[in-house]
Amino acid sequence: xxxxxxxxxxxxxxxxxxxxxxxxxxxxxxxxxxxxxxxxxxxxxxxxxxxxxxxxxxxxxxxxxxxxxxxxxxxxxxxxxxxxxxxxxxxxxxxxxxxxxxxxxxxxxxxxxxxxxxxxxxxxxxxxxxxxxxxxxxxxxxxxxxxxxxxxxxxxxxxxxxxxxxxxxxxxxxxxxxxxxxxxxxxxxxxxxxxxxxxxxxxxxxxxxxxxxxxxxxxxxxxxxxxxxxxxxxxxxxxxxxxxxxxxxxxxxxxxxxxxxxxxxxxxxxxxxxxxxxxxxxxxxxxxxxxxxxxxxxxxxxxxxxxxxxxxxxxxxxxxxxxxxxxxxxxxxxxxxxxxxxxxxxxxxxxxxxxxxxxxxxxxxxxxxxxxxxxxxxxxxxxxxxxxxxxxxxxxxxxxxxxxxxxxxxxxxxxxxxxxxxxxxxxxxxxxxxxxxxxxxxxxxxxxxxxxxxxxxxxxxxxxxx
Amino acid sequence: xxxxxxxxxxxxxxxxxxxxxxxxxxxxxxxxxxxxxxxxxxxxxxxxxxxxxxxxxxxxxxxxxxxxxxxxxxxxxxxxxxxxxxxxxxxxxxxxxxxxxxxxxxxxxxxxxxxxxxxxxxxxxxxxxxxxxxxxxxxxxxxxxxxxxxxxxxxxxxxxxxxxxxxxxxxxxxxxxxxxxxxxxxxxxxxxxx
Ligand code: SF4
Numbered sequence: 001x002x003x004x005x006x007x008x009x010x011x012x013x014x015x016x017x018x019x020x021x022x023x024x025x026x027x028x029x030x031x032x033x034x035x036x037x038x039x040x041x042x043x044x045x046x047x048x049x050x051x052x053x054x055x056x057x058x059x060x061x062x063x064x065x066x067x068x069x070x071x072x073x074x075x076x077x078x079x080x081x082x083x084x085x086x087x088x089x090x091x092x093x094x095x096x097x098x099x100x101x102x103x104x105x106x107x108x109x110x111x112x113x114x115x116x117x118x119x120x121x122x123x124x125x126x127x128x129x130x131x132x133x134x135x136x137x138x139x140x141x142x143x144x145x146x147x148x149x150x151x152x153x154x155x156x157x158x159x160x161x162x163x164x165x166x167x168x169x170x171x172x173x174x175x176x177x178x179x180x181x182x183x184x185x186x187x188x189x190x191x192x193x194x195x196x197x198x199x200x201x202x203x204x205x206x207x208x209x210x211x212x213x214x215x216x217x218x219x220x221x222x223x224x225x226x227x228x229x230x231x232x233x234x235x236x237x238x239x240x241x242x243x244x245x246x247x248x249x250x251x252x253x254x255x256x257x258x259x260x261x262x263x264x265x266x267x268x269x270x271x272x273x274x275x276x277x278x279x280x281x282x283x284x285x286x287x288x289x290x291x292x293x294x295x296x297x298x299x300x301x302x303x304x305x306x307x308x309x310x311x312x313x314x315x316x317x318x319x320x321x322x323x324x325x326x327x328x329x330x331x332x333x334x335x336x337x338x339x340x341x342x343x344x345x346x347x348x349x350x351x352x353x354x355x356x357x358x359x360x361x362x363x364x365x366x367x368x369x370x371x372x373x374x375x376x377x378x379x380x381x382x383x384x385x386x387x388x389x390x391x392x393x394x395x396x397x398x399x400x401x402x403x404x405x406x407x408x409x410x411x412x413x414x415x416x417x418x419x420x421x422x423x424x425x426x427x428x429x430x431x432x433x434x435x436x437x438x439x440x441x442x443x444x445x446x447x448x449x450x451x452x453x454x455x456x457x458x459x460x461x462x463x464x465x466x
Numbered sequence: 467x468x469x470x471x472x473x474x475x476x477x478x479x480x481x482x483x484x485x486x487x488x489x490x491x492x493x494x495x496x497x498x499x500x501x502x503x504x505x506x507x508x509x510x511x512x513x514x515x516x517x518x519x520x521x522x523x524x525x526x527x528x529x530x531x532x533x534x535x536x537x538x539x540x541x542x543x544x545x546x547x548x549x550x551x552x553x554x555x556x557x558x559x560x561x562x563x564x565x566x567x568x569x570x571x572x573x574x575x576x577x578x579x580x581x582x583x584x585x586x587x588x589x590x591x592x593x594x595x596x597x598x599x600x601x602x603x604x605x606x607x608x609x610x611x612x613x614x615x616x617x618x619x620x621x622x623x624x625x626x627x628x629x630x631x632x633x634x635x636x637x638x639x640x641x642x643x644x645x646x647x648x649x650x651x652x653x654x655x656x657x658x659x660x
Contacts, residue, residue, distance in 0.1 A: 015656045016649050020630045024649055026656055036549065038499035047643075052653075064497055078497035085499045129548040129572060145550035145576035147641070155646045157653055161629070163571075193484050194542035197571055227545065229571050293484050293545070314483040314540040321482065411493045420516060432488040432546060434511045 002268035005234050006165050006200050009140040009265070013123045015157055022159040028122040030152045031108045032059040032095065034086040035413075036127030040150035041089040049154045051093040056156060058117060059090050060098040062107045064413045067376050067403035070100045079414065093153070106379020106405040109133040109347035113217065114381055116246025120235035120262040125152055130347050130429065131230075132223040136216035137243070138235035138265050140200070143224065164274035166199035166228060170207035172282030177463035179357070180215035181349060181427070181446035183207065184222040185287035187279060189297040196228030199275060202267065203233050207281035213242040214351045221348045222429050225294040234266035286462055288334055289431050289444040291322035296431075298334075300449065300461050306330035325433055326441050327421075334459045339423045339443070342373040342400075342454040343436070346410035346428035349447050350378030354427065355386050358451040359394040361465060366398055368457030373400035374416060376408040400454070412437045425453040468581035469639035473562050473609045475535035478525055479599035485539055486546035487573060491555040493547075504551060505558035530603040535562045538595050542566075543584075544573025553580040563609055565616070567592050578632045579642065583609065585616060585626045594618070611637060 003011070015024040030053075037059070044051070051057060064079040066072070074080040083100065090097035098105040104115065109130050112118040118134045124141035125131060127149040134141035144158065152158055168187060174180075188195075201223050208216065216233045223231025233239075240259055243249045250258045285299035296319070298305075304323065307330060310316040323330065328337075344350070344358050355377065367373045375395045377383040383405055386392055392402045409416040410428035418424055418440025427450050431442035443459065452462035495507040512524050520527050537556070543566040544552060553576050556564070563583040577584050587595070598605055598619070605619040611633060615623040628636075635642065646653075 016652045022629075022631055024646055024652070026653070026660070035496045039501050039550075042500065043643075076497070082497050082499055127548060127550075129546065143548035143572055145548055145572060145579065147550060147576065147579040147643075151643050151646055154643060155649075155653060156657075157646050157649070159631075159642050159646060193545050194568060194570070197542065197568060224546075224572075227542065227570065293486065295484070312483075314481055317481065318483045318540070413493045413496060430486075430488065430546060432486045434492055435488050438492070438511055439516065 002271035004165050004267040004271045004273060005138060005202055005232055005265055006140060009121055009123065010162060012121070022161045024157050025123060025160045027125050027152050027156055027158055028056060029112070029117055029124045030057045031112055031124065031126035031131070032057060032149065033063055033108050033126070033128060034061050034082045035063040036146050037089065037149055038082065038085045039146050040127070040153055041093065043150040044093070044153055051095060051153045053156045054094040057095045057153065059086065059095050060105055060108050060111055061086060061100060063407045063411060065100065065406050066414050067406045067408045067416060070404060076415065103380050106381065107347045107350065107407055109221065110350060110378030110382065113137065113213070114246070114379055116243055116249035119243065119249065120239060121265050125158065129224045130221050132228070133217050133221040133347055135220040135223065135230050135232040136213060137239055138232060138262065140230055140232065142229040163229065164199045166196055166201050167273040167276035168201050168203045169276060169278045170203065170205040170281050171278060172207055172280040173210055174207065174281045174284065177448060177466055178284050178286055179446045179448060180211055180218040182284050182287040183279065183281060184219045185289065185294065185297045185444065186284050188222065188226045188295050189287065190279070191226055191277060193225060193293050193295040194227045196223065196226040199228050201226070201228045201231035202273070203231060208233055209236065212353060213238060214353045217351070218348055222294065225429055235262045286446060286449050288449065288459065290326065290328060290334060291319065292325055292431055292433050294429065294431060294444060296322055297444065300459070301335060304328050304330055304332045304334065334443070335461060337423070337459045339425050339453050339458060340371065341418055341422055341424040342371060342450050343409045343424055343426040343428065344447055344450055345374070345376030345378070345408050347378060348429045349427035350376060350382065352382050352385050354447040355382065355391050356389070358447045359391040361448060361451040361462070362398040362400070362455065363394050365455050367400055367454045371454055371457050373454045374403065374409055375400050376403045377405050379405045409436050411435065425450045425459065467579065467635070467639050467641045470562065470581050470583050470611050470636040472611065473535060474606050475562070476533070476604060476606055477536045477538050477595060477599045478531045478534040479538040479596055480525060481538070481540050481596055483540035484542045484545050487544055487549050487552040488546055490544065490552040491549065496549060496551055501554045503558065504555040505560070508555040508559040533560070535560055536607060536609070537561050537564045538599060539564060539566045541568050543569050545570040548572045550576045550580070553577045553582045557582050565595060578636065581636065581639070583611065583636065585609065587616070587624060587626060591624050
C-alpha cells in the first residue's frame with residue numbers, strides 16, 4: 001500500500017505495539033536543554049536508572065542563559081543554578097553538552113541541523129515544542145514533556161498514539177518581500193491554533209520545494225503553533241546538499257548509502273492524508289499578527305478584525321481580550337502603528353539567511369530614534385559566520401544590539417525582555433500575553449518586516465523599502 | 467503517579483479559548499530544578515497585578531472558587547509550549563481535572579502523566595457547565611473515571627472518552643516508564659537490527 005513520509009518513518013520505528021495500547025516508538029536522537037530536563041534526571045536518579053543511549057543524546061544551553069558575553073558572570077541565581085545542574089547531569093550521565101563556552105552552543109533547534117545531527121528518516125524528540133523544526137529534513141520530530149524526557153533517557157523509547165496526517169500543499173511562488181515566515185503565519189491564520197491538533201503536517205507543493213533548508217525550518221518550526229506536534233518536508237537534493245559534509249552527517253560510502261535510503265522516504269504516489277489544505281504562495285502578502293496567539297494574524301495591509309463579527313462566543317471573548325491586551329481597536333490598520341522594540345532571533349528566524357535579509361535592508365540605514373533593536377544569532381556558529389560577512393557591523397552601525405546566541409527575548413527568561421506596554425515586532429513564534437515580558441505586546445512577523453519596522457519605527461510594508 | 471478514581475468537586479470556569487501554557491505558568495517560573503511548589507505560579511499574570519497584589523477580578527481569586535478541583539476552560543486548552551510545569555502547577559494548586567471541548571496534544575499527554583484528568587465534552591455540555599458555574603457556583607460535579615462519567619448536580623450523567631491505556635494507568639496510578647521498561651528485550655532486539 002502506498003505510504004506517506006510520516007507513515008514510513010513511523011512504521012520503521014515501532015518497537016512494539018500491544019492491543020489497546022500506544023506504540024513503543026524508538027527514538028534516534030534526543031536533544032536536551034536546561035529548562036525541561038532537571039526533573040527528568042532527578043527521576044532517573046530516584047529510580048536508579050542510567051541513560052540508555054548517551055550516544056543518541058545531545059544537550060545544549062539556550063533558554064535561561066544571558067546573551068551578553070559568556071565570560072561575564074550569570075547574575076540570575078536561579079538561571080545560574082539551572083545551568084550548573086545541566087552541566088552536572090551531563091557529566092554524571094555521560095551526555096555530550098554544548099556548554100557555555102562551546103563554540104558550537106546555540107538554540108537546540110538551530111544546532112541540531114547545523115551539526116548534521118538532524119537527518120532524514122530519523123525520529124527526534126526534545127522537551128521543547130519547537131522540535132517540529134527538525135521535520136524540515138524529512139524527520140519525524142516533536143516536542144515532549146519532562147516525564148517523556150525521562151522515559152527517553154531511560155529507554156530510548158516513547159509511548160505514542162499514532163497521529164493522523166495533514167497535507168499542507170503550497171502552490172505558486174513567493175513574491176519579493178514575502179518569505180517562509182509569511183507562509184506559515186498565513187497557514188495558522190487560516191486553520192487556527194488548534195487546526196492541526198492530533199495531526200502531523202506534511203508540507204508539499206512547488207512553493208515548498210523552492211525553499212532553502214533554512215526556510216523550510218522556519219515553516220516546520222511553527223507547525224506547533226497550528227496545533228500539530230510535528231511538521232515535515234520530504235527530503236530532496238536541497239536537503240542532501242545542506243547536510244553533505246556537516247560534522248555528524250555520514251561520510252564516504254556511508255553517505256551514498258544514506259542518500260539512497262533517504263530517497264525512498266518521500267510520500268508514495270497514491271498515498272492519502274487524513275486532511276488537507278491548500279495555500280497559494282503567489283497570493284501572499286507579508287503577514288503580521290495583531291493578537292495574543294499566532295493564529296490572530298493577517299496580511300500587513302489588513303485591518304484588525306471586529307469581535308462583533310465573530311460568531312463563536314468563546315472565540316469572540318478571546319479576541320476581545322486580545323485586543324484589550326494589545327490596546328488595538330477593531331477595524332484599525334496596523335500599518336503605521338508605532339513600535340518600541342524589534343527582536344530578530346529565536347529558533348524560527350535566527351539563522352544566517354535571516355540575518356542576511358535583515359542586514360541587507362538595514363545596510364546604510366539607521367534604527368529609528370527611540371527604537372531598541374536586538375539581534376540574537378541562533379548559535380555561536382551563526383554569530384561567527386555573520387561576523388565573517390560583516391553583518392554585525394551593519395547591525396551595530398544601524399544602532400542595533402548584537403548579542404551572543406540564545407533564546408533571549410523569544411521567551412524572556414534571561415533578562416532580555418519587553419517592559420509593560422511596549423510594542424515589539426518579533427521574528428519569534430509566540431505572541432502570547434507576557435511571552436516577551438509581562439505586559440509586553442508582540443507583533444510576529446518575518447525578519448524583513450521586523451527590519452523594516454526598525455528603520456521606520458512603525459509597522460511598515462517592507463515592499464515599500466525594497 | 468497519583469491515582470485517579472472518582473472526584474466530587476465544585477467547578478471554576480475560565481471560558482477562554484486557546485489558553486496557552488505560558489498563561490498557565492509564565493516562563494519566569496521555569497528556572498526551577500524540581501517540580502514541587504508551583505501552585506503559586508499558576509495563572510500568575512492573571513492572578514496577580516503588576517504590583518504583586520491579588521487581582522480580585524480574576525476568577526480563581528473569588529471566594530466561591532476556593533477549593534474547587536475542577537477547571538472548565540475553552541477550546542484547545544494547553545496549547546503552545548511543551549512545559550510539563552503546566553500540569554505541575556495545576557495539580558499543586560489543587561486541580562484534579564480539567565474539562566474542555568478539546569486539549570492541545572502535548573498538554574493532554576503531560577496531564578495524564580501527572581494524575582490530572584483531561585475531560586473532553588461536547589459543545590452543548592460545555593455550555594451547560596458554563597451556565598452552572600455562573601448560576602450555581604456551589605453545585606458539585608462527580609467524575610467517575612471507571613464509568614467514564616461526569617455526573618451533573620441534577621443527577622444526569624454525561625460520558626466522556628478516554629483511551630483504555632491512559633484510563634488503566636490513571637486508575638492504578640502506574641506510570642508509563644515502568645511499562646516501557648518491561649519491553650527491555652524488544653528494545654534490545656530493535657537496537658540489534660537497526
Ligand atoms: S527560541 Fe524560543 S521557541 Fe525556540 S526553543 Fe528557544 S524559547 Fe523555545
